[in-house]
Amino acid sequence: MISKNLTAASTKPIILAILKQGNSYGYLIIKKIKELSDGQMQYTDGMLYPVLHRLEKEGLITSNWTMTNETRPRKYYAITELGKAALNEEQLQWAKVTSVLDSLWNVQPTTK
Amino acid sequence: MSGYFEVPSFPKAFFQWYCKKELYEELHGDLEEFFYERVEARSLRFAQWMYWLDVIKCCQPYAWKDLESQNSDIIMFKNYFKTSFRSMMRHPLSTMINLLGLSTAIGICVLAYAFNQYKNKVDQFHENRNNVYLSTFFADRDGKEQQNGKSPLPLASLVQQDFASVKTTARLQNRAVVVKSGSNVFHERISFVDPDFLQMMTFPLKWGNAHELNDPNSIILSSSLSEKYFGKQVPLGEMMLVIIGKDQKKLFKVVGVAEEFPGARSFSFKALVHFDNLTDLDQGLDTQDWNQLIDATFIQLDEPQQHEYIASSMDKYADQFNKSSADWKINRFSLQPLSSLYRNSGSISGDIASNEYHVLQNSAISFVIIGLFVLILGSTNYINIAIVSASKRLKEIGLRKAIGANRRMIVIQFLLENICIMTIAMFVGLLLGTTLFIQWMEQTMNFKMDFTLNDPYLFLFLLVVLLFTSLLSGVYPALYIARFQTASIFSGKFKIGSKSILTRVFLGFQLSLGCILVSIAVLFTQNTIYQSQRSWGYDIDRLVYVKFENAKDLRKMRNVFVSHKDIEALADSRHHIGKEHEMIEVDMPDRNYEVQLVKVGDNYLETMQFPIDRRGPLALGKNGDIKGIMVNQTFVDHLDLKQPIGHAIKYGGGNYHITGVLKDFHSYNFYTKIKPLIIQPGLEDESVYLTLRTSPGTTADIKNELEATWATLFPEIPFNGGFQNTVWGNYYENIKDGDRFWRALASIVMLIAGLGLYGLVALNVSGRNKEFSIRKVLGAEWGSVARAIGKQYTLVFVVALSLGAPISYFLTRMIFDLFFPYHMPMNFHFFGYSLVIMLLVLLAILSSQVRRVSRNNPVVGLRSE
Structure with a gap:
């Protein structure tokens, strides 16, 4: 199971990336993350919604209520252009972190 | 799906x-x-x-x-609280009376809780309480099978050797010794124990190391003994001389001092020394002697579930014991867990745990009943005052109903008012209970309850009390007040139910309850006076006794005083009434009877002046007839002897016959029932007590002379004697403490009942302000006002007191029978005191109101709303 801190730190890029693939709502986002992480990342409504609403306030995503005949009303979220730019920025930062970690982990220990 | x-x-x-x-x-x-x-x-x-x-x-x-x-609900509740608070502030008299009554009642409940917790906590501080056991045995005694807490001396080592799951064993034997350190010399009772005793029991040391008890030259002191001999200083390394008998002495080094013992304990120690010292100092003691019983053998098990198996396997030792013992025949052994030892100590004779559990149990039940009664009294006060004070809030209720409040809302509002008062009462009650009642009880009764606020059950208990009292006191007034009709309130036709049957029932109930509680408290006080004046059954006032180490020492003292001009009579004895006796079994054809045996010398009966009921041709000890014995009346009744004089009696392997019957007298205090007693002539060489009857007015001087002579004859040993009227120790002090307790309780109950009644009458009278003003304008004198006020209460008073008095009678008799084997005779005239007290309180309350109404200006009364 991935630690709570790491899960919390990665919430923003993960949500933005999922929404970049297509509009979605809370339940689906949680399921998608669980599926992609093989159940290693466990989100709850209590963790997800504060972030979703913050991103909406920052203008990175937008929302609108959608209702079809068969289902309950659902609030779908979509990524904005600002959100896409923020996602690019996040991607660069995470890539940098990954490369630092990779280079550290691939170094062979030196012997005297 | x-x-x-x-x-x-x-x-x-x-x-x-x-x-x-x-x-x-x-x-x-x-x-x-x-x-x-x-x-x-x-x-x-x-x-x-x-x-x-x-x-x-x-x-x-x-x-x-x-x-x-x-949340509108929250706003609503907030407003209700605000209204409640304002209403409480507007009616300070009723608020204060309610608060005082309820908080005192809750304070008493906290005291009852603390006492019950104390009772349940006894010995529970021992960490190993669930795997340490006291070895006990069952034997036929007094016609039935009895459990005994003593054990044969060789048992511990055999048990340790025979059972793999026995972790360790510890023997304990208490002995009266003389302890000397510097100029401090006192008689003490110290404990000889195996070193593992302190590993088994949780008696932590504040100074020193428990392991040093392995050294036979070490002594560990209790906190109080350390203070007695060494004051506040740390006594580690100090030397103490222990004298057993008169000649056996040994120096011990202080290696530890125990922390102050918890209050909730059934046994502790003054000083501990290695068990081996007992065999060294007491030459006559044989560790392999199965006939030698010691005070306790504790067994610690690795696997507590094995205790029944071990106890049943221990039966093999019974044969070894029975072969050597003439007095006792052990049927079986049993292991009594330390955790429940105190609870069962009443049915185990001779065990080291104090057997006061049943007294505590009865006291705890009494506390719960008193707490409940006082709580009901406080609640009834509240109900009556709430209903009567509602007459002043009729317009408020009418207005609320007119602007849309339904019955449910009014009920909630008044329930909330009640909860507000109850919550404040709860905090004040907790404060009263912890800082006043518990402290005061600990001081008067001289014990520690180890009460702590850090107890989740206490808060659960308080919550239950809060809910119970809120429901008890709040529901009826809330429902009653919510019933008022708006139209009849505003048309002025509505009158608060002074004539309502239920209101009268509540008032009557309150009075009856007050009467019951006051009667109980007053009767307990009277019983205390009765106990302090009750005769012991013989003349104790001019008697002095002295105990010696042996008959030789006794004779030395006797020779000095035998021809003293102020000595009317003197006698020596092996035992002494009030100090020491032997328990023996008398063999009768139907069964064996356990009786007390006191061995005395010539002239003992005459010196003690026991009243003789029947005397046969042979008096005790006369004509060299040592087979003649005297018995008390209880002995005759207990053994159902039709013709006691000359009756043959067998015990201890000897044949005796009764030469006289003594009227019953109290050997021990009035808490102890008089037991069947045999007085038998003893051998002169066994005598250790000297008893002297002095001529009038010289008793104190004779005791001083005895002490002075003792100091000359036996300078190393402190004087061991006193007035006969002190042989019961602190009995009379305890009685006085009990008296103080019941007087205080009576005052509290009177205060609650009196305040409740005062509030009720005062509110009622102020609600009839206009009526009394009109009466006065029309020329009514104070007598007529008094009749008008008193009329509505007279019948209720008479009915309540006539019901309260007999209930008090039966209840008090029940409690007395439970607590006191000898209590004052219960007559109805004793209830006269409580009735007079109640009537005086009622008269004082009524007359204060009559006085108030008589002084009021009727013009002001008629103008007021």
């Missing part, structure tokens, strides 16, 4: 209650989708559990409603 299953309603309602409206739809939609998915994937039960979990996980500040602005 979703059509067939619904999310659980309770967590859903909880979610709805806390979640912001704007988030509810979105968040709960997801929770529902997860629920249905889980129902399909797993099971309904699983989905329901997970839904609960989700609801709890979502309960975060982020999702919470803004309580101030969003």
Whole structure:
């Protein structure tokens, strides 16, 4: 199971990336993350919604209520252009972190 | 699927209650989708559990409603609290009376709780209480099988050797010795124990090391003994001389001092020394002697579940014991867990635990009953005052109803007022209980309850008391007040029910309860006076006794005083009434009877002046007839002897016959029932007590002379004697403490009942202000006002007191029979005191109101609303 801190730190890029693939709502986002992480990342409504609403306030995503005949009303979220730019920025930062970690982990220990 | 299953309603309602409206739809939609998915994937039960979990996980500040602005219920309750507070402030008299009554009642309940906890906590501080056992045995005694807490001396080593699951054993034997350190010399009772005793029992040391008890030259002191000999200083390394008998002496080095013992304990020690010292100092003691019983053998087990198996396997030792013992025949052994030793100590004779559990149990029950009664009294006060004071709030209630409040809202408002008062009363009561009642009881009764606020059960108990009292006192007034009709309130036709039957019943109940409690308290006080004046059955006032180490020492003293001009009579004895006796079994054809045996020398009966009921041709000890014995009346009754004089009696392998019967007298205090007693002539060489009857007015001087002579004859040993009227120790002090306790309780009860009545009458009178003003304008004198006020209470008073008096009679008799084997005779005239007290209180309350009305200006009364 991935630690709570790491899960919390990665919430923003993960949500933005999922929404970049297509509009979605809370339940689906949680399921998608669980599926992609093989159940290693466990989100709850209590963790997800504060972030979703913050991103909406920052203008990175937008929302609108959608209702079809068969289902309950659902609030779908979509990524904005600002959100896409923020996602690019996040991607660069995470890539940098990954490369630092990779280079550290691939170094062979030196012997005297 | 979703059509067939619904999310659980309770967590859903909880979610709805806390979640912001704007988030509810979105968040709960997801929770529902997860629920249905889980129902399909797993099971309904699983989905329901997970839904609960989700609801709890979502309960975060982020999702919470803004309580101030969003929740109308909260606003409503806030306003109710505000109204309640203002109403309490507007009616300070009723508020104060209610608060005082209820908080005192709760304070007494806290005291009752603390006492019950104390009773249940006894010995529970021992960490090994569940795997340490006291070895006991069952033997036929007094015609039935009795459990005994003593054990044969060789038992411990055999048990340790024979059973693998026995971790360790510890023997304990208490002995009276003389302890000397510097100029301090006192008689003490010290304990000879095996070193593992302190590993088994949790008696932590404040100084020193428990392991040093392995050294036979070491002594560990209790905190109080350390203070007695060495004051505040740390006595480690100090030397103490212990003298057993007169000649056996040994120096011990102080290696430890115990922390002050917890109050809730059934046994402790003054000083501990290695058990081997007992065999060294007491030459006659043989460690292999099965006939030698010691005070206790404790056994610690590795596996407590083995204790029954071990106890049954220990039966093999019974044969070894029975072969050597003439007095006792052991049927079987039993292991008594330390955790329940105190609870069962009443049925175990000779065990080291104090057997006061049944006294504590009875006291605890009495406390609970008193607490409950006082709580009901406080609540009845509240009910009466709430109903009568509602007459001043009729317009408020009418107005609230007129602007839309329904009955439920009025009920809630008045219940909340009650809860407000109850909550304040709870805090004040807790404060009163902890800082006043418990402290005061500990001081008067001279014991420690180890009460602590750090006890979750205390708060649970207080919550139950709060709910119980709120329901008891709040529901009826709330329902009664909410019933008022708006139209009749505003048309002025509505009158608060002074004539309502239920109100009268409550008033009557309050008075009866007051009468019962006051009667109980007054009767206890009278019984205390009775006990302090009760005769012992013989003349104790001019008697002095002295105990010696041996008959030789006794003779030295006797020779000095035998021809003293102020000595009317003197006698020596092996035992002494009030100090020492032997328990023996008398063999009778039907069964054996356990009786007390006192061996005395010539002239003992004459010196003690026991009243003789019947005397046969042979008096005790005369004509060299040592087979002649005297018995008390209880002996005759107990053994059902029709012709006691000359009756043959067998005990201890000898044949005796009764030469006289003594009237019953009290050997021990009045808490102890008089037991069958045999007085037998003893051998002169066994005598250790010297008893002297002095001529009038010289008793104190003779005791001083005895002490002075003792100091000359035996300078190393402190004087061991006193006035006969002190042989019961602190009995009379304890009686006085009990008296103080009951007097204080009577005063508290009187205060609560009196305040309640005062509040009730005062409110009633002020509600009839206009009526009395009109009466006065029309020329009514104070006598007529008094009749008008008193009329409505007279019948209730008479009925309540006539009911209260007989109930008090039966209740007090029941409590007395429970506590006192000898209590004052119960006559109805004793209840006269309580009735007079109640009547005086009532008269004082009524006359204060008559005085108030008589002084009031009728013009002001008629103008007022």
